[in-house]
Amino acid sequence: MIAIRDLEVRFGGRRVASVAELDVARGEIVGLVGESGSGKSMTALAILGLAQIAGARVTGSVQLEGMELVGLSERRLRAVRGRRIAMIMQSPRASLNPTLRLRTTFERTLRLHGVPKREIAERAAAALREVLLDPPLLNRYPHEVSGGQAQRFVIALVLALRADVVIADEPTSALDVTVQAEVVDLLRRLRDDHGAAQLFISHDLAVIGQLADRIVVMRGGEVVESGPAHAVLAAPSVPYTQELVAAVPRIGVPA
């Protein structure tokens, strides 16, 4: 679905992210791990063509089903964002416009991508059912819902947009543990029931371990290790990953 080759993001002269090779297939979740500042979020923004808006220089190649995204015009990128590649962010309530009811955000986004008016209501109902949200919740403003509700709303929006690729940037970090589990479950279903390709970005190996099929580890702007999730977690090959794995608390295993 997504094929990244030799992607480099530079701010001024400084290289902030460099990914030689990263593929995400349909129905696959790739976990992108690393501490803050390791370049994982910048990689996500570069895929969407948003790093350039922030003033970065992006070189290399990002292909979405064979369509090159690096260097694509802003107008055509806008049709890709949301509709083909959707994003889920860390602080769900802050990522929703504070002056708009959830319904307005939902309707405007779907209308932006050409969904006819009568179909929007159907898609809203179906998507809300799937994420287990009550339809009246749409009448609320972001500050009137909980973080978990907001994140489920965002996932419903992604579902309704029928995006092929979902980039989830720390989607559970701002939520408490029980809500985390619900969101992880929803993301898993997004893969299993809808075949979405997912790039799951997190500093939390425990969450990634529950979800990812493959794991890519970044540090200091570069990929240091990648491979199937069970292999990376069971036998990390570079010292940095070993540290990360060792740092994950496990029940019954003394530290």
Added chain:
Amino acid sequence: MRRVLVRRLGQALIVLVGVVIVTFGVARLVPGDPAITYAGPRASQEELDRVRVELGLDRPWPEQLVDYAGGVATGDWGTSLHTRRPVLDDLSTAVPASLELVLVALVVAALVGVPLGILAARRRGRLVDGTIRLLSTLAVSMPVFWLGLILQNVFFARLGWLPVAGEYDPQLDYTSPLTVWTRMTVVDALIGGNWPVLSSALAHLALPAAAVAAYPTGAIAQMTRASLLETVGEDHVRMARALGFGERAIYGRLALRPALNPVIALVALVFAYSLANTFLVEAIFNWPGLGSYAAASITTLDTPAILGVTLFVAVAYVLANLLVDLVQAAIDPRVRRAL
């Protein structure tokens, strides 16, 4: 909402009582004898004594204060020592003229300033941004009387496009007399369908309104730019971009709406401030507004008139602030919770 309104009106009342007491006290502290102002410098001692009794100045000041406050509450704001008319009557002719001038100026300022601020924010760091920032700094820092004179010089003296002063051509009083409804010339002309007076009034309004509008236009543009740039860095704007919204939608709508709160507060503040503080513009353009009245009452030590103007401006501030809260709540639901 109703409870909020009642509470706010109650607070407003307390503020106004405070204003009455303080202004009354200050007016008594100012050197000068209102009786002399009223009776004139050549009055004999007997005349002065008679005037003191007439104005109630012979009684102890707490009694005078209570008397004045009671009058204010019942619609008797005292009699101007200078015009010898009830202060409330004077205000009812001066206030509409100022209101007309300031309202038009602020509408123009908002219609020009907000789009300029949006444009500057979108093109930040570029030439357009630099130009807008320079112009708005000029507009904010230019002395208003100087700007008024420049405008008269260019548009009246050189180009001859616009009249130099006054509210409308006085000759029209004979050919198409104006029926008074609100004492705002433009509004009255509109209500009465008096087109000759309307066009004359608009032409007379253009230059003073432009002079008054300069400061708020610059301030609004700068405030809009700063507030937008702050909002554009927020998570929900990143999300909007990731959902496919373009920069036009973001700057024109999605980020603009949460960014408008400080701009609205600024507009209300400038409005209340401008009502009595445009006397330089009113003097230059011979505009019979509140500023002219205030200036005249200060130079003649006309205590009841000064008290009346102060009280009115305080009421305007209180109402403007109340209006700000309501408008902000309508635009940004987060404010509703804080009310």
